Amino acid sequence: MPLKKIADFKIERLEVLDQEGRADEALVPAVPKEKLIETYRIMVLCRVFDEKAFKLQRQGRLGTYPQILGQEATQVVPAMCLEKKDWILPTYRGQGSYFARGMPLVNSLLYWGGDDRGVKFPEGQNDLLFAIPVGSHLTQAAGFALAAKLRKDPSVTLCYLGDGSSSKGDFHEALNFCGVYKLAAVYLVENNQWAISVPRQFQTASQTIAQKAIGYNVAGIQVDGNDVLALFKAVGDAVARGRRGEGTTVIEAETYRLGDHTTADDASRYRSKEDVEAWKQKDPLKRFKLYLLAKKFLDEDADIRFHKEAEREVEKAIEEYESYPEPNPLDIFNNTYAQNPWHVEEQKRELEAILKTKKERQGPIVTQSEGRFP
Amino acid sequence: MPELNLVQAINQGLSQAMEADDRVVLLGEDVGANGGVFRVTDGLYKKFGPDRVLDTPLAELAIVGASVGMAIYGLRPVCEIQFEGFLPAVMDQVICHLGRMRNRTHGRHTIPMVIRSPHGGLVHAPEHHSDSPEAYFVHTPGIKVVVPATPRDAKGLMIAAIKDPDPVIFFEPKRIYRSIKEEVAQEPYEIAIGKARIAREGQHITLIAWGAMVHTCLDAAKRLAEEGVQAEVIDLRTIAPLDIETILASVAKTGRAVIAQESPKNCSVASEISALIHERALLKLQAPVKRVSGYDARMPLFRLEKYYVPDTDRVVRGAKETLQF
Numbered sequence: 001m002p003l004k005k006i007a008d009f010k011i012e013r014l015e016v017l018d019q020e021g022r023a024d025e026a027l028v029p030a031v032p033k034e035k036l037i038e039t040y041r042i043m044v045l046c047r048v049f050d051e052k053a054f055k056l057q058r059q060g061r062l063g064t065y066p067q068i069l070g071q072e073a074t075q076v077v078p079a080m081c082l083e084k085k086d087w088i089l090p091t092y093r094g095q096g097s098y099f100a101r102g103m104p105l106v107n108s109l110l111y112w113g114g115d116d117r118g119v120k121f122p123e124g125q126n127d128l129l130f131a132i133p134v135g136s137h138l139t140q141a142a143g144f145a146l147a148a149k150l151r152k153d154p155s156v157t158l159c160y161l162g163d164g165s166s167s168k169g170d171f172h173e174a175l176n177f178c179g180v181y182k183l184a185a186v187y188l189v190e191n192n193q194w195a196i197s198v199p200r201q202f203q204t205a206s207q208t209i210a211q212k213a214i215g216y217n218v219a220g221i222q223v224d225g226n227d228v229l230a231l232f233k234a235v236g237d238a239v240a241r242g243r244r245g246e247g248t249t250v251i252e253a254e255t256y257r258l259g260d261h262t263t264a265d266d267a268s269r270y271r272s273k274e275d276v277e278a279w280k281q282k283d284p285l286k287r288f289k290l291y292l293l294a295k296k297f298l299d300e301d302a303d304i305r306f307h308k309e310a311e312r313e314v315e316k317a318i319e320e321y322e323s324y325p326e327p328n329p330l331d332i333f334n335n336t337y338a339q340n341p342w343h344v345e346e347q348k349r350e351l352e353a354i355l356k357t358k359k360e361r362q363g364p365i366v367t368q369s370e371g372r373f374p
Numbered sequence: 375m376p377e378l379n380l381v382q383a384i385n386q387g388l389s390q391a392m393e394a395d396d397r398v399v400l401l402g403e404d405v406g407a408n409g410g411v412f413r414v415t416d417g418l419y420k421k422f423g424p425d426r427v428l429d430t431p432l433a434e435l436a437i438v439g440a441s442v443g444m445a446i447y448g449l450r451p452v453c454e455i456q457f458e459g460f461l462p463a464v465m466d467q468v469i470c471h472l473g474r475m476r477n478r479t480h481g482r483h484t485i486p487m488v489i490r491s492p493h494g495g496l497v498h499a500p501e502h503h504s505d506s507p508e509a510y511f512v513h514t515p516g517i518k519v520v521v522p523a524t525p526r527d528a529k530g531l532m533i534a535a536i537k538d539p540d541p542v543i544f545f546e547p548k549r550i551y552r553s554i555k556e557e558v559a560q561e562p563y564e565i566a567i568g569k570a571r572i573a574r575e576g577q578h579i580t581l582i583a584w585g586a587m588v589h590t591c592l593d594a595a596k597r598l599a600e601e602g603v604q605a606e607v608i609d610l611r612t613i614a615p616l617d618i619e620t621i622l623a624s625v626a627k628t629g630r631a632v633i634a635q636e637s638p639k640n641c642s643v644a645s646e647i648s649a650l651i652h653e654r655a656l657l658k659l660q661a662p663v664k665r666v667s668g669y670d671a672r673m674p675l676f677r678l679e680k681y682y683v684p685d686t687d688r689v690v691r692g693a694k695e696t697l698q699f
Contacts, residue, residue, distance in 0.1 A: 063676055064500050092500075114498060114676035132502040133460050134432060164432035168463075195432045197408035203431050262500075270407045329681035336671045343640065347669045351681060354688065373497040373548075 021290025164195030225253030459502025473516030530565030
C-alpha cells in the first residue's frame with residue numbers, strides 16, 4: 001500500500017496596510033467612510049484613556065491596571081464588525097472592545113479602581129463581563145453560539161483571547177465544540193507576543209496560532225493585528241461566514257503588548273528595549289491615521305479635535321469616578337443568590353451591626369495591616 | 375542571623391532544597407526569567423538553569439498534571455500556580471489524581487510534589503487574586519495543606535513539604551509576603567508538617583488561625599490583654615492534617631475557642647475545627663466554639679475587601695461574645 005496524501009492545508013496571512021499606511025487596494029474591505037472615522041476616534045479615545053489610567057495608577061488613584069497600549073486595533077475593530085444583537089466576550093485587557101460597544105469609560109475606571117459598581121453595564125448590551133482566570137470564557141463563547149443556533153437567531157459570538165489562552169485546554173475544547181456543531185463564532189486571538197514574561201515562541205511550538213483551527217475543521221487566518229483594514233476584512237468575512245451558517249473562524253491578530261503586563265509588572269526584567277522599539281514603529285494608530293489622511297477622510301485639524309475631545313471625555317470620566325460615593329459594604333451580599341438564604345442574610349445583618357458600632361465609636365475602620373500587590 | 379521576609383525565606387528554602395536534591399524541579403508561569411510575579415523564585419533560574427526552573431506555557435491544569443507525571447517518574451516537582459484564583463482549573467488533577475494515586479495503586483505510585491500558590495486578600499489586588507480556597511483542598515483526602523505565618527516557618531515548612539512523601543499544597547499568605555521580617559537560620563532545617571505552634575500563651579480563651587490571620591489574632595490578643603483577658607493564639611501552620619492534640623490541649627485549658635479565617639464560612643476549615651472540638655471536648659467547653667470568618671459571598675473587589683476579611687475588631691468581638699456566653 002503506497003503512502004497517500006489524504007489532506008492538504010494552508011494558512012494565509014492578511015495584510016492590507018503597509019507601515020506608511022499605504023493600502024493594497026485590491027484587498028481594501030468595503031467599510032463606509034463614517035465607520036472608519038468612528039473607529040479611528042474610538043482608537044484615539046482608547047490611547048488617551050490608557051495613558052491617563054496608567055498615570056492614575058501611578059498616583060495611587062487606581063488599582064492594578066492592564067494597559068492596552070499598542071492593541072487599539074485588535075480591540076476596537078472586531079467589535080466594530082458586529083451588530084448590536086451579537087455577543088462579545090472580551091478579555092481583562094479589553095477596555096477597547098467595551099468602549100467600541102458603547103460602555104461608559106467610568107465603568108472601566110470603577111472596576112480597576114476596585115469598585116464592583118463598574119460592572120453595571122448599560123441595559124440591553126450583549127457584552128459579557130470578562131473573566132480574569134485566563135481562557136475560562138472560551139467554552140462559554142461556544143455556548144453563546146450554540147444557544148443562538150438552537151434558537152435559530154442569526155447572531156454571531158465574538159470571543160477575544162490572547163496567545164497565552166491558546167495554551168489552555170479550554171481553547172481545544174471550545175474549538176472542538178465549534179467545529180462539531182458548526183457554530184457562528186469568531187475567536188479573535190490577540191497575539192501580543194507576551195503572556196506576562198513568556199514570549200510567543202515558548203507559548204507554543206506551532207508556527208502560527210491560526211493553524212490550530214485546522215484540527216477542528218474551522219476556518220483560520222493570521223492577520224497583521226496593527227492593520228485596521230486587514231482586521232476589518234478578516235473579521236468582517238468571519239462574521240459574514242458565521243451569519244451564513246458556515247461555522248467558526250479563528251483569527252490570529254499579530255500585535256504587541258507595548259506596556260507591561262499590568263501596572264504590577266516590570267517588563268524590563270524579561271524583554272529588550274529594541275524589541276519594544278521595533279514594534280512601536282508598527283503603531284496601529286499611526287498607520288491608520290496616515291491612511292485616513294491620504295484618503296482625505298481625515299485632516300490634521302480633525303485629528304487634533306479627536307484628541308482634545310478624547311482628553312475631555314476621559315477627564316470627565318475620571319471626575320465622575322472620583323466623585324462616586326463610597327461603596328456600601330453591605331453590597332457584598334447582594335446577588336449571591338436570586339434570593340439569599342438565611343446564613344447569607346444573617347451575615348449581612350452581622351456586618352450591618354459591626355458597621356453601626358464602628359460609626360458610633362468613630363475609631364479606625366480597619367486596624368490590621370494591609371499588604372502590597374504584587 | 376540575617377533577617378528575611380516571607381518571600382526571601384521561601385526562596386531560600388527552595389534554593390537549599392534544590393541544592394540538596396537534584397530531583398527537585400520548579401515549574402510554573404513566569405517562575406524563571408521573571409522570578410515569579412511575587413519574586414519568590416527570584417534568582418533561581420540563574421542559579422540552577424532552565425532544566426531545574428521551567429517557565430511553562432499558560433496552562434495551570436497541565437502544570438499540575440505534568441508535575442504528577444514527573445513525580446511518579448521520580449522527580450520532586452514544586453509547581454507554582456500564580457494566583458489562588460487560578461487553582462479551580464487544576465482541581466481535576468488534584469481531586470482525581472493527586473490525592474488518590476497512592477491509595478488506588480496500593481502504594482505503588484506516590485506523588486511527592488508541592489503546589490505553591492499565594493493566598494488571601496488585603497493587598498488591593500484585582501478580582502480572583504484575593505481568595506482563600508483552602509477548604510477545597512482540605513476536603514480532599516490524600517493531600518496535605520500548609521499555610522505558614524512567619525518567615526522562619528515558611529522556610530522550614532517548604533523544605534519539609536518538598537521532602538514529604540505525599541502531595542502538599544503550600545499556601546503563601548500574600549498580605550504578609552513582605553510585611554514581616556525576622557531572623558531566619560542560614561542552614562537548611564525542617565518544620566514538621568502537622569505540628570501547630572503556640573504563637574502566644576494564655577489561659578482564658580484560645581484563638582486559632584493560619585497564615586496572615588494569625589497576626590490579626592495576635593493583635594486581637596493584645597487588645598484583649600488590655601482588658602485583662604489572656605488569649606492563647608494557635609498558629610496551625612498545617613491545616614491538613616490538623617494538630618488535634620495542640621488544639622484540644624489548649625481548649626482543655628481555656629474552655630473557649632474562636633477560629634478566625636479569611637475564607638467563606640460554609641463547610642470551611644473553621645467548620646471542621648469547630649466540629650472536632652465539639653466532638654472531642656464538649657465537656658471542657660464553657661461556650662460554643664465561634665467562627666469569625668469571611669462571608670458566604672464572593673470576595674468583593676478591593677474597595678470592600680477590608681469588610682470581608684475579618685479584622686482585629688471582629689476577632690475581639692467574637693472573643694468577647696464567647697467569653698460572655
